[in-house]
Amino acid sequence: MLWVKALHIVFIASWFAGLFYLPRIYVNLAQQTDPGVQACLLGMARRLYRFTTILAFPAVLLGLWLFLGYGIGMGPGNGWMHAKLLMVVLVIGYHHACGVMLRKFEQGRNTRSHTFYRWFNEIPVVLLLIVVVLVVVKPF
Template sequence: MLWVKAIHVIAVVCWFAMLFYLPRLFVYHTMSDNQAIKDQFKVMERKLYRGIGTPSLWLTIIFGLWSVHYAWEYYVSSTWFWIKMALVLTLVVYHHICGYYLRQLSNDQCTKSHVFFRWFNEFPTIILLASVFLVVLKQPL
């Protein structure tokens, strides 16, 4: 069981690496006026999203559910767990919104500014903080 949790945590770290870095690439992409640099960002963004982010998303979900099934009765009756699941679902939606912006940028059709993406980039940090506090503080010390 501990190896399942370990893989879940590793997948979460990899997924968050993408959630933090991809919107930062969007910032630089939208700031650039050089087409060759924009084309390089397109490659980097696609590889990050498809090669790291999406597989990490699926591993996070699979190994998270696998971990939960060991003590389903406990989790299903815990309010903190359902709040955390709502936060995870929110991140899954955010992940797909990143994919939407990635497609727009790859087709040179994105109208969002670098300022928008600077703010957009902060959202996963808030979700991470809330999730970590929920998990760590679920029981009194």
């Protein structure tokens, strides 16, 4: 079980690294007017989104293995796990939203400012903070 947990943490950290950086690329894309630089940034964003998506799968699957296979967080007194699972759903939704935004940039249809992306970039930080507190403190 400890190997599964260790790998789960590594893949979560890697997935979040991508989720932290991808919107930063969007900040630059929203400010950039040079087509050559835009093309370079779009290439970076595509590769990062693809790689981040690949990292998300083992992170989620290993988490499910811990939850269903080992029963971590199951049973009475584990309300923290229900809250954590909700946060996981929100992280997956955030990841999906990043993909939708990438497609809009690719199609030249972005209408949001760099300021929006600067704020959007803070969401995974808050979600990760909540998840870590739920898992470590188990407040309910």
